[in-house]
Amino acid sequence: MxxxxxxxxxxxxxxxxxxxxxxxxxxxxxxxxxxxxxxxxxxxxxxxxxxxxxxxxxxxxxxxxxxxxxxxxxxxxxxxxxxxxxxxxxxxxxxxxxxxxxxxxxxxxxxxxxFDDRCLSWLHDARTVSIWTVRGRVKDITFTGSPDQLKALAAYRQGESDLLLRDGTWYLIATCEIPEARLETDPDGWIGVDRGIVNLATTSDGINYSGQKLTGYRRKMARVRAELQAKGTKSARRKLKRRAKRERRFATQTNHVIANEIVADAQRTGRGIAVEELAGIRDRVRLWPSQRATLSSWPFHQLGEFLAYKARRAGVAFVEVDPAYTSQMCPNRWCGHTARGNRPTRDSFRCGSCGFAGPADHIAALNVARRASAVWAFVNMPNEPAVASGLSASRAGHPDRTERRKPRASALGR
Known part of the structure; x- marks a missing residue:
């Protein structure tokens, strides 16, 4: 553990x-x-x-x-x-x-x-802190946070805490070391998660987390950013920094909410979570110039990180699989036909062989879930010698194992 x-x-x-x-x-x-x-x-x-x-x-x-x-x-x-x-x-x-x-x-x-524990004392029952200052010890400073944060803080806080003043608000930042839950090594199926721009996340259960709200917010921020950049004054640059931080916090909160819901669903149903490996995505896809900034600033990787660590805390199995052709391959096990023509538009999928049809993001999530079973089985093979691959044991929810190279999930899943 x-x-x-x-x-x-x-x-x-x-x-x-x-x-x-x-x-x-x-x-x-x-x-x-x-x-x-x-x-x-x-x-x-x-x-x-x-x-x-x-x-x-x-x-x-x-x-x-x-x-x-x-x-x-x-x-x-x-x-x-x-x-x-x-x-x-x-x-x-x-x-x-x-x-x-x-x-x-x-x-x-x-x-x-x-500030360490000699300079800063936490009184969790009273929800106050006592802290050393240049004007003497200041006591009874009230603090607040979400119930989960306060519970973790009281039970697992370790080491120093940082005092921070941001935008006129005072914060204390502490590190908590929370024991992992027992990992479910034999999950009852998988929840595949397809990440995207129009839809931030789509699961193999057909649940769609639309990115419309975040997209609208970012477009608004882009217009304001362009206006401030055109001014070029010191005041405008200060405002740009504040708005950039606000935008990051908004995206982070959105990703936290999505990850919490997916992990809770996986924990409740005894399943694992599978996502596409997005390393090198900027080199694999072709975009219009207007789309490049969106891809570069979009929090794809952050959502994957949130899913990974929240799954570890909950004891839920987590894997990354090869993303190749997930949105062009028919998810029917007796078909598996893969062709660019299977996806006539960005949002739709229709198999040219068997006629299976559905939303493209949902199809991709189904294929991610299908590949996860093969990857998980291979990663958990006992005493398996290292072979050439694109997946490591650490990416499959086993940080205590020596990293081993595995065959790519796309070959195993087809």
Missing amino acids: FDVKLVVQVKLLPTAEQAEALESTLHQLNQAASQVSQLAFHTKTLGVHGLRRRVYGELKATGLGAQQAQHVIKKVVDAYTSLRGLIRNGRLTGRRRRRAESEPIIFRPKAAHP
Whole structure:
């Protein structure tokens, strides 16, 4: 059994006086972190021990407690470690890389800051926290969240919690390590899930999660974004950043709702969940220029990730299968005819051999579910030697197994 790491975010409801103390604390801590960062950059001291010898006494002299001084130092070291990782992995290149390497990291006055259990106490029964600030210990700060979040927080919270001020609202972000439920290794069938743009998700049961609302919202945001980009002022750029964050939160919430419903249905019926493997989708499909931005920004992968970790928490089997021809292949077991002509339009399917017809997304989901059975059976074969494939054991809901290469699901499913 393995633990699932879950990030829980709760909202703080401080009084005006409490909020002022929290804001002063964030400002002073981030100002101290920026000063330490400049020293670390110019002296090339990027290790915790070396930096502690140089600045620990000075941080204590400014009024920071021992724990907060340690957190400021570690925050700076972690920031430079992350920067080096971005450069090493090729995610920061060209002018952005040269700029990042030519000047020290500066922390925003309202950037998040970690607090451990010595500086932050959770009182779950009263739903309040007590936190260290530069103005002394502030007690009885009310927090709120969804029932599931509060339950997980009380039972499984581990390590530090981050204090964050975003758009005028205070949050605490904590990591919870939740034990996995016992995995159902012999599922009673599969729920195939086809992901798309017009329909965010369609299941093999015929349930359709329309993307119309999200599409309309994004089109509206695109119009507003174009207007703000045309202005090009600092105020317009600030608004663009806020709207981008709002759009991501809206899409994330939509994906959470869809994933919760699918996983709950699978758990209730004893079935597993199968999705198409979308790696390399941008290279496989041909799109009009107007469609490329939609595909690049659409949260396909996020929905798959939500389904995967929620399935693990619930003990539901989860697999990814080869997406090749899922919307062009007849799902009838005695037919299986595959041809581009089987899909005369985007929304419809009609088999040119046996005449089987239906919505194209539903047909694709049926084929995904059909391939899942073969993939799951192969992945769970005992002592199977590694062979060439496109599926690993970790993708099939077995993170504790050594990754093994498997035959592609499309060959097994036809």
